[in-house]
Amino acid sequence: MGQFAVIGLGSFGATVATELIGLKHDVIGIDSNKKYVENIADQLTHAVIADATDEHVLNELNIQNCDAAVVAIGEDIEASILCVLHLKNLGLKKIWVKAKSKAHHMILTHLGVTKIIHPEEDMGVRVAHSLSYPMVSRYMVLEDDHYIVKVQISESQNGLRFNQLMDQTDVRTLLHKRGKELLFSIDPNLILQTGDIIVVEGLIEPLRRLSKHFK
Ligand code: ATP
Numbered sequence: 001m002g003q004f005a006v007i008g009l010g011s012f013g014a015t016v017a018t019e020l021i022g023l024k025h026d027v028i029g030i031d032s033n034k035k036y037v038e039n040i041a042d043q044l045t046h047a048v049i050a051d052a053t054d055e056h057v058l059n060e061l062n063i064q065n066c067d068a069a070v071v072a073i074g075e076d077i078e079a080s081i082l083c084v085l086h087l088k089n090l091g092l093k094k095i096w097v098k099a100k101s102k103a104h105h106m107i108l109t110h111l112g113v114t115k116i117i118h119p120e121e122d123m124g125v126r127v128a129h130s131l132s133y134p135m136v137s138r139y140m141v142l143e144d145d146h147y148i149v150k151v152q153i154s155e156s157q158n159g160l161r162f163n164q165l166m167d168q169t170d171v172r173t174l175l176h177k178r179g180k181e182l183l184f185s186i187d188p189n190l191i192l193q194t195g196d197i198i199v200v201e202g203l204i205e206p207l208r209r210l211s212k213h214f215k
Pocket of ligand 1: 007008009010011012013030031032033036050051052053072073074075076079
């Protein structure tokens with residue numbers, strides 16, 4: 001079980017905080033707005049109304065003893081940066097920060113935070129990918145154009161042999177799932193069924209070739 005601080009309890013911060021609680025971690029949530037703190041107080045280990053730009057407050061709350069802090073202050077970039085500076089001064093090693101703009105991102109890069117998050121942009125990219133490739137239910141970017149993708153088999157691929165689907169795509173299949181059964185080594189003659197799931201890995205061009213079977 002880890003200990004985390006979430007600073008800024010708007011919709012992003014509150015989601016991070018409650019998800020961490022769901023994963024059985026201790027979470028201290030901090031927000032300068034009483035209403036946001038009250039909304040979530042009963043779900044977190046501690047919830048505090050405080051100004052996170054005040055280093056003494058952060059010190060008193062022992063934030064430095066947390067495994068990591070997520071700074072989810074959005075609009076007030078100055079407050080976000082000050083808070084990060086204080087967390088660094090207090091010796092916190094893992095600091096994840098939500099960035100609102102390019103300038104904010106650049107400053108955070110110079111401050112040397114652990115991770116900079118752009119939730120709106122990331123979600124926008126995911127929505128665009130989902131609209132463009134509806135058979136992709138999840139994906140993960142390994143590098144710039146290298147992905148792991150979870151693909152759902154639908155009516156139009158039902159009855160296809162596995163190697164008919166994958167032939168000449170240069171995409172590697174990591175697993176096949178039917179119901180609760182997982183296969184890591186797949187028979188090329190396997191007949192695909194609606195509802196099957198395959199998880200594949202490959203570069204964007206080979207993945208595009210595979211996607212043509214889903215049109
Ligand atoms: P979201 O999209 O997550 O709802 P947002 O990006 O619109 O949020 P804001 O609403 O500006 O960002 O800030 C998120 C939270 O951070 C707010 O609940 C706000 O009260 C809180 N906050 C802002 N400044 C401070 C501060 N100095 N100390 C603590 N909390 C702060």
